[in-house]
Amino acid sequence: MKVYQSKDIRNVGIAGHGDSGKTSLVSALLYAAGMTNRFGSVDDGTTTTDFDDEEIARKVSISTGLAYAEWNKTKLNLLDTPGYNIFINDTLLCLIAADAALVLVDGVAGVEVVTEKVWEYANRYQLPRAVVVNKLDRERASFERSLQSIQEVFGRTAIPVQLPLGEEKGFHGVVDLLTMKAFTYPTGGTGKGQPTEIPAPVSAAATEAREKLVEMIAETKDSLMEEFFDKGTLTEEHLFAGLREAILARKVFPVLCASATALVGIDLLLNFAADFLPDPLARGKAAGTTPTGEAVERQISDSGPVSLFVFKTMADVFSGRVTYFKVLSGVLANDANLTNFNKGGAERLAHIAVMQGKAASAVAEIHAGDIGTVAKLKDTLTGDTLGDKSAPILYPAVRLPEPAISFAIAPSSRGDEDKLGTALHRILEEDPSLRFYRDEQTKEFLLGGSGQQQVEVVVSRLKKRYNVDVTLKAPKVPYRETIRGTADVQGRHKKQTGGHGQFGDCWIKMEPLPRGGKFEFVNDIFGGSIPKNFIPAVEKGIIESAARGYLAGFPVVDFRVILYDGSYHDVDSSEMAFKIAGSLAFKKAMEAAKPVLLEPIMNVEVYAPDTYAGDLIGDLNSRRGRIQGMDSRGSSQVIKAQVPMAEMLTYASDLTSVTQGRGSFSMEFSHYDVVPQQISEKVVAAAKAERAGVEVAEEE
Ligand SMILES: Nc1nc2c(ncn2[C@@H]2O[C@H](COP(=O)(O)OP(=O)(O)OP(=O)(O)O)[C@@H](O)[C@H]2O)c(=O)[nH]1
Ligand SMILES: [Mg+2]
Numbered sequence: 292m293k294v295y296q297s298k299d300i301r302n303v304g305i306a307g308h309g310d311s312g313k314t315s316l317v318s319a320l321l322y323a324a325g326m327t328n329r330f331g332s333v334d335d336g337t338t339t340t341d342f343d344d345e346e347i348a349r350k351v352s353i354s355t356g357l358a359y360a361e362w363n364k365t366k367l368n369l370l371d372t373p374g375y376n377i378f379i380n381d382t383l384l385c386l387i388a389a390d391a392a393l394v395l396v397d398g399v400a401g402v403e404v405v406t407e408k409v410w411e412y413a414n415r416y417q418l419p420r421a422v423v424v425n426k427l428d429r430e431r432a433s434f435e436r437s438l439q440s441i442q443e444v445f446g447r448t449a450i451p452v453q454l455p456l457g458e459e460k461g462f463h464g465v466v467d468l469l470t471m472k473a474f475t476y477p478t479g480g481t482g483k484g485q486p487t488e489i490p491a492p493v494s495a496a497a498t499e500a501r502e503k504l505v506e507m508i509a510e511t512k513d514s515l516m517e518e519f520f521d522k523g524t525l526t527e528e529h530l531f532a533g534l535r536e537a538i539l540a541r542k543v544f545p546v547l548c549a550s551a552t553a554l555v556g557i558d559l560l561l562n563f564a565a566d567f568l569p570d571p572l573a574r575g576k577a578a579g580t581t582p583t584g585e586a587v588e589r590q591i592s593d594s595g596p597v598s599l600f601v602f603k604t605m606a607d608v609f610s611g612r613v614t615y616f617k618v619l620s621g622v623l624a625n626d627a628n629l630t631n632f633n634k635g636g637a638e639r640l641a642h643i644a645v646m647q648g649k650a651a652s653a654v655a656e657i658h659a660g661d662i663g664t665v666a667k668l669k670d671t672l673t674g675d676t677l678g679d680k681s682a683p684i685l686y687p688a689v690r691l692p693e694p695a696i697s698f699a700i701a702p703s704s705r706g707d708e709d710k711l712g713t714a715l716h717r718i719l720e721e722d723p724s725l726r727f728y729r730d731e732q733t734k735e736f737l738l739g740g741s742g743q744q745q746v747e748v749v750v751s752r753l754k755k756r757y758n759v760d761v762t763l764k765a766p767k768v769p770y771r772e773t774i775r776g777t778a779d780v781q782g783r784h785k786k787q788t789g790g791h792g793q794f795g796d797c798w799i800k801m802e803p804l805p806r807g808g809k810f811e812f813v814n815d816i817f818g819g820s821i822p823k824n825f826i827p828a829v830e831k832g833i834i835e836s837a838a839r840g841y842l843a844g845f846p847v848v849d850f851r852v853i854l855y856d857g858s859y860h861d862v863d864s865s866e867m868a869f870k871i872a873g874s875l876a877f878k879k880a881m882e883a884a885k886p887v888l889l890e891p892i893m894n895v896e897v898y899a900p901d902t903y904a905g906d907l908i909g910d911l912n913s914r915r916g917r918i919q920g921m922d923s924r925g926s927s928q929v930i931k932a933q934v935p936m937a938e939m940l941t942y943a944s945d946l947t948s949v950t951q952g953r954g955s956f957s958m959e960f961s962h963y964d965v966v967p968q969q970i971s972e973k974v975v976a977a978a979k980a981e982r983a984g985v986e987v988a989e990e991e
Contacts (some may be wrong), residue, residue, distance in 0.1 A: 294655060297592070298570045299366055300570055302367065302571060304565055305370060305393050307409060309373075311396060313372065315332070317356070323835070329452055330551070339356070339647060354721070355372045357646045358372040363561075363562070365565040384673060390660070395425050398426045404743060404897075404957050421546070422887065423547050426556070439925060449546055451546045453466060511543060512537075534640065539566055571771065577600075578686075579598075579687065600686045601616045602673060614668050616677070618657050625643050625654070638669060640668070645663055674689065698740075700738050703762065707761060713850065714759045739960075768940075769936075770891075772848075774840050779801075782875035784875060794819075802850065808849045809965075816856070816857070821856075844982055890936065894958070894960075895942075918932045
């Protein structure tokens with residue numbers, strides 16, 4: 292495999308709403324560039340970047356696929372990210388490796404919920420970007436309407452650099468406003484256009500659109516503005532250079548047209564990415580910290596010590612773990628020995644490679660800014676930084692939102708239970724947005740994720756990859772308990788009849804902490820009323836009891852305990868006795884401190900045609916939602932609300948039925964809030980009933 296210099300690399304994130312055609316577009320780009328000898332289709336399961344069994348079966352991208360195309364001596368690294376809200380955390384994780392993004396918009400639907408979300412991700416990573424209006428061959432597709440919604444949401448700096456030729460089924464070509472040439476594409480073609488004159492009917496529109504474009508670019512820089520005033524236009528050289536700079540500075544977001552599956556406009560997209568999107572060096576520096584937390588920067592350049600950031604991990608049943616990384620400084624040579632600055636250990640990077648979908652090709656070295664993979668690292672996971680031992684740096688890992696929903700999963704047999712932990716461990720390495728834990732009370736295994744589909748994918752992978760059978764139970768709401776008042780109590784454990792006695796005695800104060808404050812333990816013992824060695828035992832008793840809950844068995848959070856007095860017995864006191872005393876004190880304190888139930892509240896964004904807005908708001912209100920705002924997006928509405936998770940468990944299917952499938956939503960954990968009294972009583976009763984069931988079963 293050829294080695295590419297940094298200046299010849301473009302790392303392009305392909306992002307957009309679910310089904311907007313990202314995977315198909317990558318497929319088309321690879322085909323037009325001659326990387327594949329036939330167009331891989333999502334519907335046939337033959338694309339390069341949706342190679343996973345689950346992706347093929349569901350016709351949905353679950354995690355980011357990586358492919359590259361060589362075009363005009365430039366290597367385009369294409370990151371095909373997921374677009375479904377449930378899988379969008381992976382997009383957030385992987386877009387960090389991009390230096391620019393192509394944001395796809397469905398030519399029928401226009402801007403949708405996830406379009407805005409990925410736009411926000413691209414802002415976070417300061418990615419220059421262009422918008423591609425795809426699916427222009429579809430019935431009811433309209434470039435004009437799509438552009439209107441794009442400009443409404445992203446502003447007028449989203450400006451066409453192309454216009455379509457023909458509409459819907461008749462969409463067969465593209466006018467390039469930069470060169471004022473038209474290109475037509477035969478049906479069943481290869482994505483490469485035939486240059487022609489701009490047809491007379493669109494000529495006036497093209498001239499007008501070009502004038503707007505030139506003026507917009509002129510506005511971005513004084514010297515261009517002067518030239519524009521003097522001559523009424525810009526030279527082609529200045530126009531191109533000006534556009535490049537304006538894209539890099541995120542002052543202009545060009546809008547292009549395409550059909551991925553009809554292969555229209557594909558070569559122009561390749562040209563555009565190679566000519567106008569920045570190389571990795573344009574970012575200048577990568578910011579990180581030293582192991583002691585001081586800020587430090589690395590020039591993105593071949594010179595200097597090697598450092599790389601891991602943005603993705605894949606669990607391959609055959610080759611084990613495959614680590615995807617971006618080299619941020621230096622040149623990575625095959626077989627390098629690097630240090631993992633997060634974990635502290637050494638890693639040998641034998642057989643570094645570049646990926647074309649699932650196929651790895653060995654490569655001798657990888658230059659700054661390029662993306663590569665390596666198999667079989669020992670301890671390295673997503674978010675880690677590796678590098679030259681002599682020059683430690685840690686690049687910040689991406690923080691993901693907490694899971695929106697948790698399901699109980701039940702192993703089908705004892706054997707499945709034994710294998711479950713190891714198998715899930717691998718799956719979690721691959722997808723850090725998942726959480727796996729065991730409910731202390733019910734002893735159930737809980738799997739948290741963004742939504743039911745994500746958890747179903749895990750269940751299916753457990754079966755197919757690891758041969759572990761589990762069944763999915765109803766989703767669980769991770770309630771918590773806390774206190775609203777204070778307490779000052781004694782916990783005394785005394786058993787001094789016969790044999791070796793037990794004695795522990797403590798006085799504690801309990802007080803609430805702000806939401807998210809977790810647990811604090813303050814040792815305020817003076818004068819040895821409790822010997823030092825027993826104090827951790829008191830704390831342990833409290834922590835263990837808090838995990839088991841007080842009202843209904845949910846973990847108690849956001850409180851402080853101050854241990855301030857107690858007494859002991861020379862012979863009968865022991866760690867165990869003080870642990871029990873701690874736990875008795877905890878229970879008494881809870882009783883006195885006005886315990887309440889907390890529930891997770893979600894940030895919800897609903898996107899739907901405006902005729903449904905009234906119904907949707909009514910529905911959100913009936914789910915105890917608080918409407919935070921409403922915005923219009925062309926003929927659609929975005930409704931933002933905060934809604935308790937407990938009320939959102941079936942929202943996906945309810946929304947589909949209310950809007951006849953035309954609405955979409957996204958949901959993220961926001962914070963915990965107190966459950967209203969009436970509802971709290973029901974939750975407590977249900978939890979107690981369930982737990983009583985478990986105890987009965989355990990006794991049998
Ligand atoms: N008519 C038409 N169909 C398209 C076009 N692009 C994609 N499709 C179809 O739209 C569906 C979704 O395409 P994908 O490429 O999987 O879309 P995606 O954006 O990768 O979807 P996710 O990864 O799941 O978010 C498939 O059935 C494609 O064949 C297009 O330009 N025109
Ligand atoms: Mg896809």
